[in-house]
Amino acid sequence: MKLPVHAEPMERIWRGIYLAICVCIFVFLVTPVLVVIPLSFNAEPYFSFTDKMLKLDPDGYSLRWYEVLATFGMSQPEAPFGIGWLRDMWENSTWFNAAKNSMLVGFWSTLLATVLGTLAALGLSREEMPFKRTITAILLAPMIIPIVIIATGLFFFYSNPCGLIGVDCGRLTSTFTGLVLAHTALGVPFVVITVKATLTGFDGSLARAAASLGASPLRTFFKVIMPLILPGIVSGALFAFATSFDEVVTVLFVGGPQQVTIPRQMWGGLREQVSPAILAAATILILISVGLLATVEVLRRRSERLRGLRP
Numbered sequence: 131m132k133l134p135v136h137a138e139p140m141e142r143i144w145r146g147i148y149l150a151i152c153v154c155i156f157v158f159l160v161t162p163v164l165v166v167i168p169l170s171f172n173a174e175p176y177f178s179f180t181d182k183m184l185k186l187d188p189d190g191y192s193l194r195w196y197e198v199l200a201t202f203g204m205s206q207p208e209a210p211f212g213i214g215w216l217r218d219m220w221e222n223s224t225w226f227n228a229a230k231n232s233m234l235v236g237f238w239s240t241l242l243a244t245v246l247g248t249l250a251a252l253g254l255s256r257e258e259m260p261f262k263r264t265i266t267a268i269l270l271a272p273m274i275i276p277i278v279i280i281a282t283g284l285f286f287f288y289s290n291p292c293g294l295i296g297v298d299c300g301r302l303t304s305t306f307t308g309l310v311l312a313h314t315a316l317g318v319p320f321v322v323i324t325v326k327a328t329l330t331g332f333d334g335s336l337a338r339a340a341a342s343l344g345a346s347p348l349r350t351f352f353k354v355i356m357p358l359i360l361p362g363i364v365s366g367a368l369f370a371f372a373t374s375f376d377e378v379v380t381v382l383f384v385g386g387p388q389q390v391t392i393p394r395q396m397w398g399g400l401r402e403q404v405s406p407a408i409l410a411a412a413t414i415l416i417l418i419s420v421g422l423l424a425t426v427e428v429l430r431r432r433s434e435r436l437r438g439l440r441p
Contacts, residue, residue, distance in 0.1 A: 204223050236374040244321050
């Protein structure tokens with residue numbers, strides 16, 4: 131917000147101090163993330179900048195670690211590029227299989243979290259809804275309770291009553307269903323918050339007008355309510371997907387050897403084989419996160435324009 135023309139000198143000084151503090155906080159938060167990106171192009175197997183990199187020597191930079199992401203675990207990584215090479219990567223590449231698992235779990239958990247969270251937000255937005263504060267607190271609990279406690283509870287709950295997790299010959303066995311449900315529980319609060327915030331500016335008279343014209347509740351939702359709150363639904367879905375795609379603690383507790391996601395693969399790489407390929411994977415995750423945040427911002431502005439809050 132700009133200062134008025136008649137602002138006093140002290141107000142201008144305070145504004146300058148305020149902007150300087152904001153810039154320092156932004157640099158403090160973003161710098162560790164930005165450092166990862168150039169390090170992922172390091173030609174040497176180090177987690178630090180080499181002399182060649184600091185001198186901007188092209189020989190100090192390489193795409194070798196991105197190549198490792200594709201070829202690690204392949205049976206014939208040196209084979210000529212073609213259909214056979216791509217099939218080998220699809221079936222055997224460790225990082226690519228982890229990416230497939232992350233996308234699979236993220237897609238289904240986001241779909242379930244979006245449906246459940248939207249229904250919950252619609253119910254909580256109604257005036258006649260009883261115990262709204264209690265229900266809201268329960269739904270938002272996964273955002274407040276430490277993730278280790280949630281993961282431990284999910285492990286024992288899925289092990290005994292549900293049977294989604296078991297132990298076979300001393301090894302943990304799990305199903306994708308258990309992992310999807312666990313990530314759904316973590317993603318629902320984000321959908322509830324975003325959709326409920328969108329419903330705050332929703333004009334209820336539009337739904338009543340549609341009902342008075344003979345529209346059924348289902349038709350009213352899909353033709354009147356959903357188009358207006360769609361930016362909030364999509365924003366919540368993106369946050370739920372980002373939460374699932376980035377989660378590692380729940381995967382360690384609930385996931386088995388066949389449910390290795392990218393965060394779990396990175397965690398295992400840090401413990402077993404320290405390789406700058408982890409930095410390459412982190413860079414890709416950063417780009418995905420930036421894309422998701424940009425999409426959320428575009429949807430937020432569109433929602434404000436639909437509600438008349440911005441020209």
